[in-house]
Amino acid sequence: TNRQLTFIRGACDQRLKICNRKDQNPILETAVFYTLLHTGMREFELCSLKVGQYYNKGLHDVKRKGRMITQRIFLPDEARNKLDEYLDTRNSLDGDDPLFLNRFDKAISEKDVSRICERLSNQACVQLKEEGRFKLRPHQLRHTFLKRANDKYGLSYAKKVSGNVGIRELYRYTAPNQKEVEEKAESLFE
Secondary structure (H helix, E strand, C coil): CHHHHHHHHHHHHHHHHHCCCCCCCHHHHHHHHHHHHHHCCCHHHHHCCEHHHEECCEEEEEECHHHCEEEEEECCHHHHHHHHHHHHCCCCCCCCCECCECCCCCECCHHHHHHHHHHHHHHHCCCCCHHHCCCCCHHHHHHHHHHHHHHHHCHHHHHHHHCCCCHHHHHHHHCCCHHHHHHHHHCCCC
Protein backbone atom coordinates (compact mmCIF):
# COMPACT_ATOMS: atom_id res chain seq x y z
CA THR A 1 0.00 0.00 0.00
CA ASN A 2 1.01 3.64 -0.29
CA ARG A 3 1.18 3.81 3.49
CA GLN A 4 3.56 0.85 3.71
CA LEU A 5 5.78 2.26 0.95
CA THR A 6 5.96 5.56 2.82
CA PHE A 7 7.06 3.73 5.97
CA ILE A 8 9.68 1.72 4.07
CA ARG A 9 11.05 4.85 2.37
CA GLY A 10 11.30 6.40 5.83
CA ALA A 11 13.04 3.27 7.10
CA CYS A 12 15.64 3.62 4.32
CA ASP A 13 16.32 7.20 5.41
CA GLN A 14 16.51 6.19 9.08
CA ARG A 15 18.90 3.32 8.38
CA LEU A 16 21.16 5.67 6.38
CA LYS A 17 21.45 7.84 9.49
CA ILE A 18 21.74 5.24 12.24
CA CYS A 19 23.58 2.26 10.71
CA ASN A 20 27.30 2.86 10.89
CA ARG A 21 28.83 -0.48 11.88
CA LYS A 22 31.17 -2.20 9.42
CA ASP A 23 28.77 -5.10 8.94
CA GLN A 24 25.90 -2.75 7.99
CA ASN A 25 25.45 -1.25 4.55
CA PRO A 26 22.31 0.91 4.48
CA ILE A 27 23.33 2.47 1.14
CA LEU A 28 23.24 -1.00 -0.43
CA GLU A 29 19.88 -1.73 1.22
CA THR A 30 18.42 1.49 -0.13
CA ALA A 31 19.77 0.90 -3.65
CA VAL A 32 18.39 -2.66 -3.70
CA PHE A 33 14.96 -1.54 -2.45
CA TYR A 34 14.57 1.30 -4.95
CA THR A 35 15.87 -0.80 -7.84
CA LEU A 36 13.36 -3.57 -7.11
CA LEU A 37 10.53 -1.10 -6.55
CA HIS A 38 11.08 0.79 -9.80
CA THR A 39 11.88 -2.16 -12.08
CA GLY A 40 9.70 -5.02 -10.88
CA MET A 41 12.61 -7.42 -11.31
CA ARG A 42 12.73 -10.79 -9.64
CA GLU A 43 15.37 -11.37 -6.96
CA PHE A 44 17.54 -13.63 -9.11
CA GLU A 45 17.47 -11.08 -11.93
CA LEU A 46 18.74 -8.39 -9.58
CA CYS A 47 21.43 -10.66 -8.12
CA SER A 48 22.83 -11.54 -11.55
CA LEU A 49 23.36 -7.92 -12.68
CA LYS A 50 26.87 -6.72 -13.53
CA VAL A 51 28.26 -3.18 -13.27
CA GLY A 52 28.69 -3.03 -17.06
CA GLN A 53 24.94 -3.51 -17.57
CA TYR A 54 24.14 -0.21 -15.87
CA TYR A 55 24.48 2.77 -18.19
CA ASN A 56 22.42 5.32 -20.12
CA LYS A 57 19.68 5.58 -17.46
CA GLY A 58 18.97 1.87 -17.37
CA LEU A 59 19.95 -1.75 -17.03
CA HIS A 60 20.82 -3.45 -20.30
CA ASP A 61 20.67 -7.07 -21.52
CA VAL A 62 19.03 -8.31 -18.33
CA LYS A 63 18.58 -12.07 -18.06
CA ARG A 64 14.96 -12.84 -17.22
CA LYS A 65 12.98 -15.96 -16.42
CA GLY A 66 12.77 -18.61 -19.11
CA ARG A 67 15.91 -17.65 -21.06
CA MET A 68 14.43 -14.31 -21.99
CA ILE A 69 16.64 -11.23 -22.16
CA THR A 70 15.28 -7.71 -21.81
CA GLN A 71 17.38 -5.31 -23.84
CA ARG A 72 16.77 -2.33 -21.55
CA ILE A 73 15.04 -1.71 -18.25
CA PHE A 74 14.65 2.01 -17.64
CA LEU A 75 15.50 3.29 -14.15
CA PRO A 76 13.62 6.41 -13.02
CA ASP A 77 15.55 9.25 -11.34
CA GLU A 78 14.76 8.12 -7.79
CA ALA A 79 16.21 4.63 -8.35
CA ARG A 80 19.17 5.92 -10.40
CA ASN A 81 20.12 8.40 -7.67
CA LYS A 82 20.12 5.68 -4.99
CA LEU A 83 22.07 3.30 -7.22
CA ASP A 84 24.62 6.01 -8.09
CA GLU A 85 25.07 6.82 -4.38
CA TYR A 86 25.75 3.15 -3.73
CA LEU A 87 28.19 2.82 -6.63
CA ASP A 88 30.08 5.90 -5.38
CA THR A 89 30.96 3.89 -2.24
CA ARG A 90 32.51 1.05 -4.26
CA ASN A 91 36.28 0.77 -4.72
CA SER A 92 36.26 -1.07 -8.03
CA LEU A 93 33.71 -0.75 -10.80
CA ASP A 94 34.98 -3.20 -13.41
CA GLY A 95 32.29 -4.03 -15.98
CA ASP A 96 32.24 -7.72 -15.04
CA ASP A 97 31.91 -7.07 -11.29
CA PRO A 98 28.52 -7.79 -9.73
CA LEU A 99 26.38 -4.66 -9.48
CA PHE A 100 25.44 -5.38 -5.86
CA LEU A 101 28.04 -6.77 -3.46
CA ASN A 102 27.65 -8.27 0.01
CA ARG A 103 30.12 -7.45 2.80
CA PHE A 104 32.47 -10.17 1.55
CA ASP A 105 32.71 -8.50 -1.90
CA LYS A 106 30.71 -11.29 -3.55
CA ALA A 107 27.50 -10.89 -5.53
CA ILE A 108 24.50 -10.60 -3.24
CA SER A 109 22.29 -13.66 -3.11
CA GLU A 110 18.52 -13.96 -3.15
CA LYS A 111 18.74 -14.67 0.58
CA ASP A 112 20.64 -11.39 1.06
CA VAL A 113 17.87 -9.55 -0.79
CA SER A 114 15.26 -11.18 1.45
CA ARG A 115 17.21 -10.15 4.55
CA ILE A 116 17.46 -6.58 3.28
CA CYS A 117 13.69 -6.42 2.83
CA GLU A 118 13.19 -7.94 6.28
CA ARG A 119 15.48 -5.36 7.90
CA LEU A 120 13.68 -2.52 6.12
CA SER A 121 10.24 -3.75 7.16
CA ASN A 122 11.41 -4.28 10.75
CA GLN A 123 12.70 -0.69 10.81
CA ALA A 124 9.50 0.59 9.20
CA CYS A 125 7.32 -1.16 11.78
CA VAL A 126 9.22 -0.07 14.91
CA GLN A 127 6.65 2.59 15.87
CA LEU A 128 3.57 0.76 14.54
CA LYS A 129 1.05 -1.09 16.67
CA GLU A 130 0.86 -4.85 16.25
CA GLU A 131 -2.15 -4.76 13.90
CA GLY A 132 -0.42 -2.29 11.56
CA ARG A 133 2.86 -4.18 11.21
CA PHE A 134 3.83 -5.89 7.97
CA LYS A 135 6.61 -8.00 6.49
CA LEU A 136 8.18 -6.96 3.22
CA ARG A 137 9.28 -9.67 0.85
CA PRO A 138 11.22 -8.89 -2.33
CA HIS A 139 8.59 -10.40 -4.62
CA GLN A 140 5.95 -8.07 -3.15
CA LEU A 141 7.83 -5.19 -4.78
CA ARG A 142 7.37 -6.93 -8.14
CA HIS A 143 3.64 -7.27 -7.45
CA THR A 144 3.45 -3.60 -6.43
CA PHE A 145 5.31 -2.41 -9.53
CA LEU A 146 3.27 -4.48 -11.98
CA LYS A 147 -0.08 -3.71 -10.33
CA ARG A 148 0.63 0.02 -10.52
CA ALA A 149 1.90 -0.26 -14.10
CA ASN A 150 -1.31 -2.04 -15.09
CA ASP A 151 -3.62 0.33 -13.19
CA LYS A 152 -1.96 3.44 -14.57
CA TYR A 153 -1.00 2.48 -18.13
CA GLY A 154 -2.82 -0.76 -18.95
CA LEU A 155 -2.09 -4.42 -19.40
CA SER A 156 0.07 -4.08 -22.52
CA TYR A 157 2.47 -1.74 -20.70
CA ALA A 158 2.59 -4.02 -17.65
CA LYS A 159 3.33 -7.00 -19.92
CA LYS A 160 6.13 -5.11 -21.67
CA VAL A 161 7.92 -4.16 -18.43
CA SER A 162 7.31 -7.47 -16.62
CA GLY A 163 9.56 -9.79 -18.58
CA ASN A 164 6.71 -12.34 -18.60
CA VAL A 165 5.85 -14.35 -21.67
CA GLY A 166 2.09 -14.60 -21.32
CA ILE A 167 -0.90 -12.69 -20.04
CA ARG A 168 -1.91 -15.56 -17.74
CA GLU A 169 1.25 -15.19 -15.65
CA LEU A 170 0.83 -11.43 -15.59
CA TYR A 171 -2.77 -11.67 -14.36
CA ARG A 172 -1.56 -12.96 -10.97
CA TYR A 173 0.17 -9.64 -10.42
CA THR A 174 -2.47 -7.33 -11.81
CA ALA A 175 -5.75 -8.89 -10.65
CA PRO A 176 -7.74 -6.62 -8.34
CA ASN A 177 -8.01 -7.65 -4.72
CA GLN A 178 -11.38 -8.11 -2.99
CA LYS A 179 -11.39 -4.61 -1.51
CA GLU A 180 -10.83 -3.04 -4.95
CA VAL A 181 -13.61 -5.16 -6.46
CA GLU A 182 -16.05 -4.02 -3.77
CA GLU A 183 -15.09 -0.35 -4.09
CA LYS A 184 -15.51 -0.41 -7.87
CA ALA A 185 -18.80 -2.31 -7.62
CA GLU A 186 -20.22 0.46 -5.43
CA SER A 187 -19.43 3.11 -8.02
CA LEU A 188 -20.15 1.08 -11.15
CA PHE A 189 -23.43 2.81 -12.03
CA GLU A 190 -22.82 6.27 -10.61
